[in-house]
Structure formats: C-alpha cells, structure tokens
Amino acid sequence: MTTELAVGDVVGPVRVGRVAHGGHWVARHEGRVIFVRHTLEGELVRVRITEVAKRFARGDAMGVEEASPHRVAAPCPVAGVCGGCDLQHVAPAHQRELKRQVIAEQLDRLAGVSFSGSVEAVTPEALGWRTRVRYLSDGRAWGLRAHRSHTVVPLPEQGCLIARPPIARPEVGPGPAGSQRLGVESRGEISGPAVHWLAAAGASDAVPDAEPGAATALEEGGPGVVVERAAGRTFRVRTDGFWQVHPEAADTLAAAVVAALDPQPGESAVDLYCGVGLFAGALSAQGVDVVGVEGSREAVALASSNVPEATFRAGPVERLVRKLPPRVDLVVLDPPRAGAGRAVMEQVCARRPRAIAYVACDPAALARDLATAAGLGYHVAGVRAFDLFGMTHHVECVALLVPAAAGASDE
C-alpha cells in the first residue's frame, strides 16, 4: 500500500534514475514517480517533497547518501535555494552531457530524430555569462526568485555568480526606499512599483541615479535602449526587449544559421520571430533579400534601423506568415519557448524553401515542430546544440530542415 505524500515530507533514500527535461531526475518512491532536482543519475538521496500532483510528485534532493562522481561543490552559496541555477552541483562538462541526453531523448521520443552530436561549449567558464538579469526586491533585500515561487532569495555577498561581473550585484540600498541607484557599470531600468530592474552589462555606459518607475537614459542607444554588436554589425535593443543573454550567443547562433542555410546572393529569405533583426542582418550581409516578422512593434522599429537593407513587418507570425510570398528560398524560425506550432509550420513548409533553420531554446518544442515538419515533407539534415546557459538546464539548438527528397538520414 502506498502512503500519501504531502509537501514537506522527506522520503527515501531513493535510487535516482535518468535525467528528464526541465532540470529534474526521475526517481520512484513506493511506485510513484518523483521528479527530483539537485541530484544526479545513480545517486542515493533523501527527497523533500515540494509539490504533489495526481500522478507524480516533485522534490528536492537532500541528504545525499551515495554521490555521483559528477557531483561537485556548488560555487554559489544560494545554489539549490535560488531558482536561477539548477546545475551548480554538476561538473560543467557533465552539464553538457546531461543536456545532450535530454536533447537526444526529446528528439527521439517526439520526432523520431536521432541526435548524435554533442553540446558545444562556447566559453571555458560556466559562470559570469549572463548579461541581462532581473533582480527583485521584497522590500528587505535584492535577489532572485526561488524555484516556482515569488519568494525573493537575497543575493550572496559576491552577487549572482552567473551574471557578468559588472552586474553581479546591484549597488543599491536594502529595498525600494533606498533602491534608486544602480551599479555604476550597469545599464538598467527600474520598472514599476515592485522596484525590479533589468540590466544589460558588457557596456561601458554609467547609469545615472534613476527614480523608481522611470526608465533610465542611456547615452549610446537612447532612452531604454542599449547597443549590442554581433554578426559584424551594430544592433540597438530595448533594455526590456529580447536579446540573447550570453555574450557569445548572438554571434554563435548567427554563424550557425548562416552555415546551416548556406545562403546565396539573390536568394529570398524570411526571418520569423526576428526580434531586432539579428538573423535578418546576418543573411542580408550574404546578399540575401530578407523579410523579417516580429510581434513587438518597438523591436520592428529598431530592426528597420539596425538592418536597413531588409524589410520588416510587425504583427503575430501566425497571421503574417499567410501573407508572405508563395515561394521563398530560406526560412529562419526562432520562436519563443512554446515553439512555432502546427499552423506556422504548415505555412512555412507550403512555401517549399530549400532550407529552414530552426533556432530553439526548448528541445521539446523543437521536437514537436520537427515532427510536424516531417509530415509536411521536411527532413532534419542536422542539429547543433550550444551551451549558452551554463549552470542551468537550458540549452539552445539550431536544426536544419530540408525537403525530404533532398535530405540525408536523420540528424
């Protein structure tokens, strides 16, 4: 007979099984599946239950009785409490192996695609990479959210270790009343009464004192706008708009997309979910005629000045993709976490592009869209994966799709 589980119970020890998508490992207690964080395959751990659902429970490893050889001491003192990192207890090379296993499992199970590649390291360090951070204050301290919670975990003395050093720790008072001053080497914005701010580092501009609720004036890009450089050109980006957070990400992904598509001068391309025009810029530089589509009007306005040789349209991809020319040579898809979905994939594949580059931050959503594309006559000719989110389970993939007749074997 199985005992009922309740949040706060400690069960085990249990032997931990394979890694699952989302930073969990699968374990069983009295026949019930528990998705356990902060453990590793093969470990024997006690588990504190954090959530109980109908068919499974979630929990956190504590009291490791037999440790994996891949376990290391977490560099951050709030690792395991802060929701920002979930792999600090794993040696960085093994973090990439875990991400490889998750990608392979998702692509195989959901799309029947085999992934035999590795997750490519882009920098030697797994710390000090995050150029955009949203710090919160609960009125007592600045910090980051706990996992699946609104609780603010105060930053440790040395700041957030995955943040890029200039924004590792906001130089602010203890809470809203004294929180107007941002770190002198940070760019940022204080937005709203909750007094949180978003900072983009790697910049040289000092941010002046700012009032809560007011956007800060940034010298280089104008109010609320920062300047980034990637793919051989300059991009203006809103501080609250989308830009890749790893300093190497934009260049790495633009190069991967160009290498996958092998664009030829005079070809036509569409860049769907184009943001401020990163891939449109990289393809335009190859002599390709690009149309970008993006939901944010502010991003489209910036894209038009970042990549003046391309054309941009503002609105939902789901609607605007229907209005694209009946044939295009190349497509870039870089949707948000949920993926592009069937309706968009149908419209894209109906244009019979000779190649589609799909940039994905969620391997499960990627796999679902690849499965849809397979039913529409498109075959996966290659998948690359990049470790752009060290110390977390997140990973970025770039998949190349080609018409099935032109495709080789899976992956």
Ligand SMILES: C[S@@+](CC[C@H](N)C(=O)[O-])C[C@H]1O[C@@H](n2cnc3c(N)ncnc32)[C@H](O)[C@@H]1O
């Ligand atoms: C992952 S970002 C990619 C941005 C850009 N490709 C880049 O690398 O900088 C996804 C973008 O899709 C936009 N977006 C989200 N949902 C959308 C939709 N339904 N239609 C159009 N754009 C959307 C977001 O505003 C965001 O800019």
